[in-house]
Amino acid sequence: MRLGISYDQAYAWSRTRKGGWAVAQSPILITTITLERLEKRGYIAMSDIYKKLTER
Numbered sequence: 207m208r209l210g211i212s213y214d215q216a217y218a219w220s221r222t223r224k225g226g227w228a229v230a231q232s233p234i235l236i237t238t239i240t241l242e243r244l245e246k247r248g249y250i251a252m253s254d255i256y257k258k259l260t261e262r
Contacts, residue, residue, distance in 0.1 A: 209238040 207216050219234045229235065241251060 209243075211238060 207213055211219075219229075219232075222229060222234075224232075245251075
């Protein structure tokens with residue numbers, strides 16, 4: 207709910223029986239955990255790491 211979704215959505219999404227892979231591909235993460243939020247917390251995108259490693 208701190209990420210901007212309603213109580214009802216948070217409750218429904220927390221009760222899923224799907225596995226982690228299915229949840230990762232669902233609107234749960236698409237609408238709540240964005241790349242911008244991850245960057246603000248200090249995470250680095252894997253694509254950025256790959257680009258740095260392959261630059262010459």
